Amino acid sequence: MEEKQIVDGVSSQEFMGLKDISELLSMTRKQAYYITKTDKDFPRGISFSPKIKRWRTSEVMSWLDSKQQD
Numbered sequence: 001m002e003e004k005q006i007v008d009g010v011s012s013q014e015f016m017g018l019k020d021i022s023e024l025l026s027m028t029r030k031q032a033y034y035i036t037k038t039d040k041d042f043p044r045g046i047s048f049s050p051k052i053k054r055w056r057t058s059e060v061m062s063w064l065d066s067k068q069q070d
Contacts, residue, residue: 015046015054024060041066 016024022032036042036055043059 014057016057016060017054021055021060024064 018029018032018036021036022029025032025035036045041063043055043063045053045055047053
């Protein structure tokens with residue numbers, strides 16, 4: 001993950017991009033993208049623009065924890 005930056009009290013590590021998610025899950029970006037689109041339990045991302053979407057790290061980690069319990 002990228003270096004932590006804080007702007008107006010919000011840490012950049014509070015959000016993950018698709019690259020971060022693919023690295024966390026040890027898969028390609030294409031596979032991670034497929035999961036974000038098809039897994040009904042995967043957290044909804046936040047769209048900052050039509051081409052920029054981020055996910056809250058805490059929500060992704062909670063989703064991963066729920067998958068590990070299955």
